[in-house]
Structures are given as C-alpha cells and as structure tokens.
Amino acid sequence: MVSAVFHGPATDTVDPGAHANAPRIRQHAPPDERAAPPRMPLARRLGSWAQRALPPVLGLMLLVMLWSIVARGDGIPGPLATWQQAQEVFSDPFYRNGPNDQGVGWNVLASLQRVCIGFGLAALVGIPLGFVIGRFDFLSRMFNPLISLLRPVSPLAWLPIGLLVFKGADPAAIWTIFICSIWPMVINTATGVQRVPQDYMNVARVLNLSEWKIATTILFPSVLPYMLTGVRLAVGTAWLVIVAAEMLTGGVGIGFWVWDEWNNLNVANIIIAIFVIGIVGLVLELALVKLASAFTFEEVKT
Numbered sequence: 001m002v003s004a005v006f007h008g009p010a011t012d013t014v015d016p017g018a019h020a021n022a023p024r025i026r027q028h029a030p031p032d033e034r035a036a037p038p039r040m041p042l043a044r045r046l047g048s049w050a051q052r053a054l055p056p057v058l059g060l061m062l063l064v065m066l067w068s069i070v071a072r073g074d075g076i077p078g079p080l081a082t083w084q085q086a087q088e089v090f091s092d093p094f095y096r097n098g099p100n101d102q103g104v105g106w107n108v109l110a111s112l113q114r115v116c117i118g119f120g121l122a123a124l125v126g127i128p129l130g131f132v133i134g135r136f137d138f139l140s141r142m143f144n145p146l147i148s149l150l151r152p153v154s155p156l157a158w159l160p161i162g163l164l165v166f167k168g169a170d171p172a173a174i175w176t177i178f179i180c181s182i183w184p185m186v187i188n189t190a191t192g193v194q195r196v197p198q199d200y201m202n203v204a205r206v207l208n209l210s211e212w213k214i215a216t217t218i219l220f221p222s223v224l225p226y227m228l229t230g231v232r233l234a235v236g237t238a239w240l241v242i243v244a245a246e247m248l249t250g251g252v253g254i255g256f257w258v259w260d261e262w263n264n265l266n267v268a269n270i271i272i273a274i275f276v277i278g279i280v281g282l283v284l285e286l287a288l289v290k291l292a293s294a295f296t297f298e299e300v301k302t
Contacts, residue, residue: 064079067079075267076267076271077267077268077271081268082268082271082272085268085269085272086272086275089103089104089269089272090104093105093106094106099252100252100260102252104254104257104272104273104276106252107252107253107254107256107257108254108276108280110251110252110253110254111242111243111246111253111254111255112280114170114173114174114177114242114246114253115177115235115238115239115242117174117177118173118174118175118176118177118178118181118238118242119177119178119181119234119235119238121174121178122177122178122179122181122182122185122234122238123185123231123234125178125182126181126182126183126184126185126186126189126230126234127185127186127189127227127230129143129182129186129189130185130186130187130188130189130190130192130193130227130230131189131190131193131215131219131223133186133189133190133193134189134190134191134192134193134194134223135193135211135215135219140190140194147183147186147187150179150183151183151187155176155179155180155237155240155241155244155245156176156244156245156248158175158176158179158180159172159173159176159245159248159249161175162174162175162176163249169249169250169251170249170251172245172249173242173245173246173249173253176241176242176245177238177241177242177245180237180238180241181234181235181237181238181241182234183234184230184231184233184234184237185227185230185231185234186230187230188226188227188229188230188233189223189226189227189230191226192222192223192224192225192226192227193219193223195222195226196218196219196222196223197222200218200222201214201218204218225292228288228291228292229292231288231292232285232288232289232292235284235285235288236281236284236285239277239280239281239284240281242254242255243255243258243277246259247259254273254276254277254280257269257273258270258273258274261273
C-alpha cells in the first residue's frame with residue numbers, strides 16, 4: 001500500500017515504442033499534398049510555349065515583309081491598306097443588295113454548300129467503289145485503266161461537260177467537284193482493301209463468312225485509315241476546284257466574288273478573298289485531321 005503512494009502517474013511511464021513512432025507520424029504529408037502532381041516551373045512553361053509559337057509567327061512576319069516590299073512598286077495594296085479594307089468588309093459580311101451584290105459571308109456559305117453536295121455524292125459513290133475494286137481482282141484490272149486515264153484530267157476540263165449536260169451553273173459546279181474529288185477516295189480505299197493481311201481473309205474463308213460480314217468486321221476497320229486519308233485529300237481538292245469553277249460559272253460564291261472584284265479593279269478585296277479561301281481550307285483540313293486522329297494511328301496527326 002505504501003509503495004503504491006510513491007508510484008508516479010501512468011502517463012509518466014516511458015514507452016520506447018511510442019517515442020520511436022512519434023517522429024514518423026509528424027513526417028507524414030497531408031493526403032492532398034501527396035496527391036498533387038509536380039508543377040512545371042513557369043519559366044519552363046513559357047519557354048515551351050515560345051518554341052511552339054515562334055516559328056509560325058516568324059513565318060507570318062516574313063510573309064508581311066515580302067508583301068510590303070512587293071506592294072511598293074506593283075500597285076498592290078500593302079498590308080495596312082488591306083487590313084483597313086478587311087475591317088470594312090467584315091463589318092457587315094451578310095448584307096444583301098441584290099443577287100449579284102452580297103457580303104463575303106453569303107459567298108463563302110454558297111461555296112461550302114456546293115462543296116458539301118459534290119463531296120458527299122463523291123463519297124457515296126467513291127468509297128463503295130473503292131471497296132469492290134480492292135476486293136475483287138477482276139474489277140481492279142477492269143477499272144485501273146479508266147482511273148489512270150481520267151484522274152489526271154484538269155478539273156476545269158469537266159466544267160463544259162457539266163454545263164452541256166445539266167444546263168445550269170450550280171449543277172455543273174457540283175458535277176466538277178464530284179468528278180475531281182472521287183478519285184482520291186476510290187484509290188485510297190482500294191489500296192487499303194488490297195493491303196489487308198491475307199491471314200484475315202483465310203480465317204474468313206475458313207469460317208465461311210458472307211461478303212457483308214467480311215466487309216463490316218474485317219475490311220472496314222482495317223481500311224478506315226486509308227479511307228480517311230482519301231477523304232482528306234478529296235475535300236482539299238473540292239475546295240480548290242470550287243473557286244476556279246465559280247469564276248467561270250458566276251452566281252454567288254467566293255470564286256465569283258474574286259472575279260467580280262477583279263472586274264471592279266478592287267485588288268484589296270481580292271487579297272482578302274485569298275486569305276478567306278486559305279483560312280476556310282485550313283479549317284476543313286484541321287477538322288478532318290482531328291477526325292482521322294480519333295480513328296487512326298498516331299502518324300496520321302503529322
């Protein structure tokens with residue numbers, strides 16, 4: 001009983017295990033600190049951004065510099081005069097003052113409408129045709145001479161045929177887009193079908209698959225990268241062709257707008273139209289590259 005009086009409290013007792021564990025508990029970081037990813041230093045991020053942005057900026061500066069030099073002696077409007085004219089043009093791009101006097105916005109939309117119709121018809125015909133040409137050797141040997149003969153023909157050579165057959169400017173322009181944009185899709189799709197590994201076809205033959213089953217389960221996934229490459233090439237060709245076709249057929253369209261401004265000797269608007277055509281073509285190309293990257297291999301992005 002007496003000895004119990006002189007014993008200290010239980011909390012005064014030394015616990016070696018407790019003292020050993022205490023420093024380790026204090027060294028643990030909060031859960032949110034452990035989960036936070038390391039951040040790239042600001043200077044390094046700015047340097048990486050500058051490396052990506054500097055080359056295109058220098059390229060645009062070189063273009064403006066050469067443009068300014070050429071504009072001094074040839075009567076071509078310089079960058080500043082063209083910029084001032086562009087502000088006026090784009091202040092109201094959708095005005096209408098009659099059938100032959102419309103804003104640049106309506107002209108671009110009219111050209112895109114013709115491109116979509118002609119390109120869509122070419123895809124409906126060209127992609128299935130490429131599948132059957134690549135799938136059957138007899139059809140391949142039958143169509144290859146025709147494609148080799150017709151593909152190098154200039155796009156504008158088809159325009160008079162369209163005017164003669166369809167009796168109208170719009171159908172003739174759509175026909176020209178169709179006949180010029182169909183070849184990349186036919187050729188690339190047929191090439192993709194012919195490059196499907198023969199082992200896949202042997203397995204399909206062993207399993208006694210139908211032609212529809214072969215096309216949907218074997219050919220289509222393998223041919224998709226080639227097909228999308230053909231689509232990208234075809235839409236670029238279609239946008240090039242429509243500008244030239246509209247210069248000859250007239251009506252509403254970006255090509256007609258260029259020719260009309262030339263007749264009015266408004267060179268600044270012609271330069272503006274050149275930039276508009278390039279930007280629209282670039283947007284179409286980037287959209288198709290994005291689509292192709294979602295379905296194909298990494299090298300398509302380049």
